[in-house]
Amino acid sequence: PISIDPNLTNCVPIKPSFGNPTIINCCPPVSHNIIDFEFPVNPKIKVRPAAHLVNVTYIQNYKEAVRRMKALPPDDPRNFYQQANIHCTYCDGAYQQAGFPNLDFQIHESWLFFPFHRWYIYFYERILASLIVDLDPNFAIPFWNWDSPDGMQIPAYYHIDPKSPLYDSLRNVNHLPPALINLDYEYGRKDQNKPETNLQIVYRSVVSTAKTPSLFFGAAYRAGDKSFPGGGSVEMVLHGAVHQWTGEGKNYGEDMGTFYSAARDPIFYSHHANIDRLWTIWKTLGGKRKDITDSDWLESGFLFYDENKNLVRVKVKDCLDTTKLGYVYQDVDVQWLNAKP
Ligand code: C2O
Numbered sequence: 487p488i489s490i491d492p493n494l495t496n497c498v499p500i501k502p503s504f505g506n507p508t509i510i511n512c513c514p515p516v517s518h519n520i521i522d523f524e525f526p527v528n529p530k531i532k533v534r535p536a537a538h539l540v541n542v543t544y545i546q547n548y549k550e551a552v553r554r555m556k557a558l559p560p561d562d563p564r565n566f567y568q569q570a571n572i573h574c575t576y577c578d579g580a581y582q583q584a585g586f587p588n589l590d591f592q593i594h595e596s597w598l599f600f601p602f603h604r605w606y607i608y609f610y611e612r613i614l615a616s617l618i619v620d621l622d623p624n625f626a627i628p629f630w631n632w633d634s635p636d637g638m639q640i641p642a643y644y645h646i647d648p649k650s651p652l653y654d655s656l657r658n659v660n661h662l663p664p665a666l667i668n669l670d671y672e673y674g675r676k677d678q679n680k681p682e683t684n685l686q687i688v689y690r691s692v693v694s695t696a697k698t699p700s701l702f703f704g705a706a707y708r709a710g711d712k713s714f715p716g717g718g719s720v721e722m723v724l725h726g727a728v729h730q731w732t733g734e735g736k737n738y739g740e741d742m743g744t745f746y747s748a749a750r751d752p753i754f755y756s757h758h759a760n761i762d763r764l765w766t767i768w769k770t771l772g773g774k775r776k777d778i779t780d781s782d783w784l785e786s787g788f789l790f791y792d793e794n795k796n797l798v799r800v801k802v803k804d805c806l807d808t809t810k811l812g813y814v815y816q817d818v819d820v821q822w823l824n825a826k827p
Contacts, residue, residue, distance in 0.1 A: 492581040506738040512574035529812030537628035563791035577745035595717035596707030616793035629759035635681040685825035
């Protein structure tokens, strides 16, 4: 097959992108026992809630789950920092493509972007949920609803308490509430967008400039291809803007603003839950807006540790229906659908 797989037996320390000279080793604990993904049997469908709409009990449980995850032994693949490192390994060249030792395995700016991050946060969520079954057997991670006017700030519980496991000191202090997010932000910009402008940017990225699968998902990336063939509209605009806007902007963008450190910020997973949610909405918009049918995409694979520390091989084709994975998104008002510029 010419679908793509990482070569996990050969993980190397990386030199981060964007000129950062630090060498970073983010390779995971090694396991030679890889199992193939199987769907959960009759999963009880969990609902991922909008981050700004959850109640106090939910927030307490969520914090407790992340606290327990951070408290796991450092070499436990379920540990929060190990989870964060997964992003580093798949994004900065720690893995090469199986069969192509000179080519990085890179999951950004190509058609792997949506499915990789869906699988990634799916396993992160399974691990978190497993750590608090005693508190909430139906726990699902919140999505940062930055595409809705009420969600256009960093949710309070991510930033007000420096002792909270959800806090991250490496965020742009000028962008803490009451600052409103800027959905076409790039480093250096000082202006803020109005909610209506943000809604128009979302409309453009998800609807008008994403009329076909390749415009939405990004360009094909097969075994033997060079990294970064081209990202889709949501990845390149909304996704990147939220990363850069949240990150501190010093030290090469840590945490959220650069690949190797982005997932060290707990808000990363809520940001990506929203990206993931936009995929589910996009598919309902009609026309050619459907998943890719090319088998090279469908058969592409990734590896993740699950909540039992098993290393699991997953394929893109198995993540296309979130209900089969056992989750949906809270149904909230989607105002940008009426925000045609
Ligand atoms: Cu893998 Cu939001 O980046």
